[in-house]
Amino acid sequence: MTSAQFGELPFLTEVGYVRSCAYSPDGKSFVTGYSNGNIDVYATSNWEKVRTLSGLGDVQRIVYSPNGNQLAVVEGRGMTARLFDSATGSLQLTLTGHTSWTRWVAFSPQGDRIVSASNDTTVRLWDVASGDCLLMLYGHREPVSCVAYSPEGHQVASCAWDGIVRLWDVEIGECSRVIKHDSSMIVYSPHGDQLASVGRDDSTIHLWDVESGTRRFILTGHTNRIEDIAFSPKGDQVASGSMDATVRLWDVETGTCRQTLTGHTDQVTSIAFSSKGNQVASYSYDQTVRLWDVSIEASRLVSSGHIANISCIKCSPKGDIIASSSEDTTIRLWDSETGACYRILSGHQGIVFFIAFSPNGDQLASGGIDQTVRLWDVYTGSCLRTISAHSDSVQAIAYSPQGDVIASASWDKRVRLWSVATGELLRTMDHADEVLGIVYSPDGDRLAAGVRDNTVRIWDTRTGECCQTLVDHTDWVRDVTFSPQGNQLASAGYDNMIRLWDVETYRCHRTLIGHGDRVTQVAYSLQGDLLASGGSDKTVRIWDVATGQCRTELQNFRGRIFGLAWNAVSGGTYLVTSGGDGSVLKWEVMNEGDSCRVRLVWGAMDGTLNVTSTSVQGVRGLSSLNEHLLKQRGAIGEPEHVDQD
Secondary structure (H helix, E strand, C coil): CCEEEEEEEECCCCCCCCEEECCCCCEEEEEEEEECCCCEHHHHHEEEEEEECCCCCCCCEEECCCCCCCEEEECCCCCCEEEEHHHHCCCEEEEECCCCCCCEEECCCCCEEEEEEECCEEEEEEECCCEEEEECCCCCCCCEEEECCCCCCCEEHHHHHHHHEEECCCCEEEEEEECCCCEEEECCCCCEEEEEEECCCCCCEEEEECCCCCCCEEECCCCCCCEEEEEEECCCCCEECCCCCCCCECCCCCCCEEEEEEECCCCCEEEEEEECCCCEECCCCCCCEEEHHHHHHHHHHHCCCCEEEEEEEEECCCCCEEEEEEEECCEEEECCCCCCEEEEEEECCCCCCCCEEEECCCCEEEEECCEEEEEECCCCCEEEEEECCCCEEEEEEEEECCCEEEEEEEECCEEEECCCCCCCCEEEEEEECCCCEEEECCCCCCCEECCCCCCEEEECCCCCEEEECCCCCCCEEEEEECCCCEEEEEECCCEEEEEECCCCCCCCCEECCCCCCCEEEECCCCCCCCCEECCCCCCCCEEEECCCCEECCCCCCCCEEEEEEEEEECCCEEEEEEEEECCEEEEEEEEEECEEEEEEEECCCCCHHHHHCCCCCCCCCHHHHHHHHHHHHCCCCCEEEEECC
């Protein structure tokens, strides 16, 4: 899997680096400024270059006026700022007065003024019509690196090398607030109630309440200095570009990282949101500008969820919730319809290996490396009970069909049955080797266990006796599952095989061959006619249970498959997958004769997925431009349908 950009501008052939980029307020134009003194203007309808402004110095910053009619440009080591007509490219004004380098400029919301920051330690306000300096603001003791106008136009913020952020009342020319933060950059939120400042040396972003001057969040995650930030037009996100070659999108309400966009191979120096907020442009010293689709729909395709491998994924019986567990020690609950992660369950002291919903969907059980089983209230997120269950990692969990008993399997070679109501130990079933997977039969009378000694053991849950041992696998049995009708058992083996067993005779009546490496997961569809399997070969296969034929294959996951679950949603058949890249993806599976057509509905991951031997029409979030750019790069074929913006 590759990064999540929907397009890249491959025609940037200038000799020099892009220093700055910006969308016009109406979103119809996009400009890039280069170290060689050129500025290119592109039409976003087809990304063709429409104009080049040349003859400038090293372009450090470009800013559109609010009406889009002007471009303000700051050049490297220059003491001036220039204003150009954005339609013709003609020079209109040169603002002179600073006695050292001009570092930053910003238009007032009305577009009649410009504020500038300079190494001469001053902040200056200029009249756009005449070019006259209207006001000089003194207070900083070191070079001023950045300035920003508040959205209502009554306040200006500045930051300097003296480690101070100052808020200025531009009506009276006085400093109204001092915030101590050694910042290199500042940006107001669109509503003006928040201010984001970038740490000069610590690769953090600080979010401040403007009215009180208190810090709301410190956003951490980048591993090197942050070069540029921008608020989304709605103010709900902050985008940041860093010397660590990534772009991150941050949730302003929670202070968490929503997405990490990877693909650049060198530091990201410039970030810009489109006027609608559905696109982010980023420039890197790898000399590419990348366009990222971060609309609501597309963010489901790229949003970052877990920060480590996902170990298990399950769907609630009602189909409205998807749960995932991870090596990052957390459990996440996702809205099945929208793909939004709305709750994070924390409490385990290490990897969470397995999760299971109760039959009524009100509870979720989890087990992990901390040897405990935890029961959670799905609707409140509270931990109802913690059971010290085993003397080694808990590898698998299963609720009885009645929901009153929970089974846990461990590397301590035991399966244990617990009372859900009291947490009391009811029964222990000893095995000769580590138990990797367990499942109750639909009637609750039997429990199947996949064991590291290459066997499947069938236990009578009423007596605690082992009634059958299935021995056809030649390597570990990683997962087991009963069909919904209870007449068949499927087992996944590290021998690359899937075996289907007749429950009446416990004979293997079919072996499914196709995976090129260990099979890690199996799951029957809700009707029992299809079986999904995933493996260490980074593929998911969907099999026809009646014929044993592979109906379709999803390839090129970036890691082995850790979880499969069929989603009980009326009006369609859906499969949810999770992989070693931390992704959660929901697919619609449509029967078409002897094959299946698969459509990606949503996903949470840090990259895009290549799907072969399937159709991927209808992926949400792709405009006609996105389709065009992806087709140019061979990522998709001719679409049957293209959504219009």
